Amino acid sequence: MSVPASISEQLSRLVLPGRAVIDGALVGAASGGTFDNVGPRDGAVLNAVAACDVADVERAVAAARAAFEDGRWRDLHPRQKKKVLFRLAELMERDAEDLALLESLDVGKPIRDARAVDVPLAINTTRWYAEALDKVYGEVGASPADRLSFATHEPLGVIGAIVPWNFPLHMAMWKVAPALAMGNSVVLKPAEQSPLTALKLGELALEAGLPAGVLNVVPGFGAIAGQALARSMDVDMIAFTGSGPTGRRLMEYAAQSNLKRVSLELGGKSPQIVFADCPDLDAAAQAAAWGVFYNQGEVCTAASRLLVEASIKDAFLEKVVAVARTIQVGDPLDPDTGFGAMVSERQMQTALSYIDKAREEGGAPVLGGAQVRIETGGFYVEPTIFDGVKPSHKLAREEVFGPVLGVMTFTGEDEAFALANDTVYGLAAGLWTSDINRGLKGARKLKAGLVWVNGWDACDITMPFGGFKQSGFGRDRSLHALHKYADLKSVSVTLR
Numbered sequence: 494m495s496v497p498a499s500i501s502e503q504l505s506r507l508v509l510p511g512r513a514v515i516d517g518a519l520v521g522a523a524s525g526g527t528f529d530n531v532g533p534r535d536g537a538v539l540n541a542v543a544a545c546d547v548a549d550v551e552r553a554v555a556a557a558r559a560a561f562e563d564g565r566w567r568d569l570h571p572r573q574k575k576k577v578l579f580r581l582a583e584l585m586e587r588d589a590e591d592l593a594l595l596e597s598l599d600v601g602k603p604i605r606d607a608r609a610v611d612v613p614l615a616i617n618t619t620r621w622y623a624e625a626l627d628k629v630y631g632e633v634g635a636s637p638a639d640r641l642s643f644a645t646h647e648p649l650g651v652i653g654a655i656v657p658w659n660f661p662l663h664m665a666m667w668k669v670a671p672a673l674a675m676g677n678s679v680v681l682k683p684a685e686q687s688p689l690t691a692l693k694l695g696e697l698a699l700e701a702g703l704p705a706g707v708l709n710v711v712p713g714f715g716a717i718a719g720q721a722l723a724r725s726m727d728v729d730m731i732a733f734t735g736s737g738p739t740g741r742r743l744m745e746y747a748a749q750s751n752l753k754r755v756s757l758e759l760g761g762k763s764p765q766i767v768f769a770d771c772p773d774l775d776a777a778a779q780a781a782a783w784g785v786f787y788n789q790g791e792v793c794t795a796a797s798r799l800l801v802e803a804s805i806k807d808a809f810l811e812k813v814v815a816v817a818r819t820i821q822v823g824d825p826l827d828p829d830t831g832f833g834a835m836v837s838e839r840q841m842q843t844a845l846s847y848i849d850k851a852r853e854e855g856g857a858p859v860l861g862g863a864q865v866r867i868e869t870g871g872f873y874v875e876p877t878i879f880d881g882v883k884p885s886h887k888l889a890r891e892e893v894f895g896p897v898l899g900v901m902t903f904t905g906e907d908e909a910f911a912l913a914n915d916t917v918y919g920l921a922a923g924l925w926t927s928d929i930n931r932g933l934k935g936a937r938k939l940k941a942g943l944v945w946v947n948g949w950d951a952c953d954i955t956m957p958f959g960g961f962k963q964s965g966f967g968r969d970r971s972l973h974a975l976h977k978y979a980d981l982k983s984v985s986v987t988l989r
Contacts, residue, residue, distance in 0.1 A: 494535045494869050500594070500604065500826045507594055509540040510688075513549060513712060514695030516556035517705025523548045528714070530688060533601035533834040534825050536870035542688050545713035550680070550721035553709035557651045557678035558727050560706030567648055567676040571627035578623035578673065581701035585616045588697065592662060595689040597825050600658055601834030601872065602788055604826050611663045614954075618666040621954050622975070626674035629975050634983075641986045646979040648676035649754070650729035653722040655715070655743070656691070657735045658684035658836050659791040659894075665691055667958075668732045669708065671974040680709045680728070682719050684735075686836050688712035715739065720746060723753075730754040730978070734793070737963055756967030756977055758793065758959055760892040761920030763941070764913040765796035765949060768906075769805045771925040772947060778812035780923070780949040781898075786820050786876045789835050790844070790896035793964075794921040796949055798882075798889060800912055803902045810880060810900060814860050817876045817898075822865050834871045835895060841872040844895030848877055851888045856899065857881040884915055892918070906931060910938045919961030923949050942968075 496504055511527070512519040520543070521527075527541040543549075561567055566574070585592060592615075593607035602611070634642035654668040661683055672679050683691035695710035711718050719739075723731050723746035730753055731743055740757040747753045765784055771777050784796030801809050823830035835841045841864065848862050856879035866873040874896055882889050882899035889899055903909040913922055922941040926932050932946040942960040945951045952958075957968040967977055 494824070494871075497824065497827050499828060503590060503594055507591060509595070510692035510696065511540050511542045512692070513543045513545050513553070514692065514699070514708070514710040515549065515553045516709065517699060519696065522546065522713070523552070528685065530599070531837070532598050533836050533872045534598065534869070536838070536872065539598055539689075542692075542712050545711040545718045547717065547721040549713070550711055550718050550725065553680045553711050554651060554722070554725050554727050556706035557680050557709055560704060561648070561650050561678040565704040566673070566678065566707040574626055574674070574676070575623050577702045578619060578626070578670070581698055581703065582616050582619040582623065584697045584701055585612070585619065585694075588693070589613070589616070592690055592693060595693060596662060597833070599687045599689045600661065600836045601825050603823075603830045603833045605828050605830065606788065611660055615662045615666040618663070618954055619670050622670040622674040625972060625975065629675070629972070629979070636985075639988050641988065642983065644981055644983050646675070646976065647982050649978055649980055650677060651727060652677045652679045652978060653682065653725070653728045653731045654679055655682045655719050655722065655731065655733045655735065656684065658687035659788060659793070661687040662690035662694065664734050665694060667969040667974070668734075669694070672732070672978045673703075673708065675975055675978040677978055678707050680711060680722060682711050682713070682715075682722055685712065685714050723747060724750045726751045728753055730756065732756045732967070732977075734758040734969075736760060740965060757965035758967065758969060759920075759963060759965040760894070760918060761793050761795070761960065761964050762798060762890065762892055762916045762918045763794055763796050763921040764798040764800050764923070766800045766909050766913055766922070766924040766935070767802065767805070767809060768909070768924065768926040768928075768931065769802040770927040771805075772927045774805070774809055774812060777925045778809065778816050781813045782816035782820065782876075784923075784949040785898045786817065786832060786896050789833060789874070791836060791840070791894055794943065794950060795894075796921075796923065797893060797898060798913075799898055799900045800903055800909055801900065802909070803904050806900075806902045810859070814878060817860055817878060820876050822873050822875050832876065832896075834873050836872070838872050840895065841874055844874045844893055844897060847888060847891070847893045847895065847897055851879045851882070851886065851897070851899070854886045854888070855881065855883070856886060856888060859900070861896075884912060890916065910935060914938075914940045917963040920964035921945070921960075
């Protein structure tokens with residue numbers, strides 16, 4: 494498949510990273526093993542990447558532990574830590590075009606989104622935590638006259654960060670930036686489907702002046718490298734974003750090893766509720782379509798369940814379909830493309846299997862439902878909508894992680910909130926209404942960690958991100974994330 498002219502020059506000089514970053518050096522796997530990194534745009538192999546295994550993870554963890562214990566990063570003055578993290582953000586900005594191209598090649602997302610969203614948000618996250626790191630304060634207790642008691646936040650030690658393939662760089666910085674800001678050392682394990690920007694990040698961190706061993710990057714397979722990291726007796730915490738089954742295994746590994754802390758941001762089956770008194774049906778239709786089709790539906794907060802009040806359902810669904818028809822599947826490297834490839838053949842087949850099941854269970858196909866661009870060799874599924882979805886249908890209960898929307902109807906407020914909460918997940922939810930009382934009551938009733946009223950995904954780095962129920966526990970973003978990577982120590986001094 495030919496490369497758009499606007500990208501070809503950049504692509505010709507782009508270096509695809511393939512070596513691990515361990516203890517300040519770019520290294521291959523100790524075994525010499527590699528794995529093929531396949532590009533979803535056309536199904537071709539992009540490059541060979543170091544297949545890190547137990548030995549490599551142990552080496553990275555040892556380097557991180559040594560760096561933490563000797564204080565080369567932990568004990569630096571906050572001003573010095575800031576300087577390094579701000580320098581890292583500057584280097585990411587300098588290489589923003591390369592980072593965006595690496596991300597698009599690796600996971601199939603449109604280059605325009607990688608340029609406008611993923612990379613800028615990763616840079617912003619780095620800067621935000623660099624600025625915040627000297628604003629984490631302890632507290633002084635109510636002490637008697639002969640004693641002074643106070644509490645301090647102290648870094649945990651070695652953090653194992655296991656990040657997903659849908660927003661590889663962005664999600665990595667949600668974990669790496671606050672962990673480093675608190676003075677920890679980090680071993681970052683990117684998803685095997687998306688190692689490129691994590692490896693580039695490791696290189697840039699060294700260039701920025703981050704001491705050797707403070708940030709290590711170990712590409713490899715989750716069942717090998719990820720498991721080794723989670724089972725390590727010298728890792729103090731695992732911070733994970735990904736699937737529920739993997740999250741469960743990580744908790745088992747933590748229990749079977751050193752009872753390390755585990756923070757999990759897992760899946761979702763997020764409802765978007767549209768009441769008849771919606772203040773702007775056109776805006777809601779845009780949010781309904783892009784809320785599930787953005788990033789090819791590979792978003793943990795994807796609004797994959799659309800709940801519409803019965804009196805407006807037909808008219809509103811027409812508006813949603815009209816928006817969805819404008820979302821054309823295209824070459825991820827074309828700057829005009831807004832909807833690219835799915836990350837892998839496996840993920841594409843998963844989405845297609847849910848589409849088949851939705852038909853079998855009686856869902857009414859309204860739009861899409863097929864694999865497209867087959868001639869490219871890539872992994873493409875068109876935006877798909879099913880009406881008449883029932884609460885018992887798989888499409889209403891299981892996370893697809895693909896571009897498939899299920900539409901349901903309700904006849905009253907109580908039914909709407911009951912349907913919305915009828916899920917094992919609790920990551921995000923939204924509602925559209927002109928009634929402020931309904932909006933505030935709904936925000937209280939909806940069992941989700943993120944609730945948006947008259948908008949979707951309407952928040953930023955200043956607000957915590959995480960879920961209820963089987964969507965996990967622990968929070969990314971905001972100052973709360975800093976506390977996640979710290980222990981609270983109480984100190985009492987008796988005055989003599």
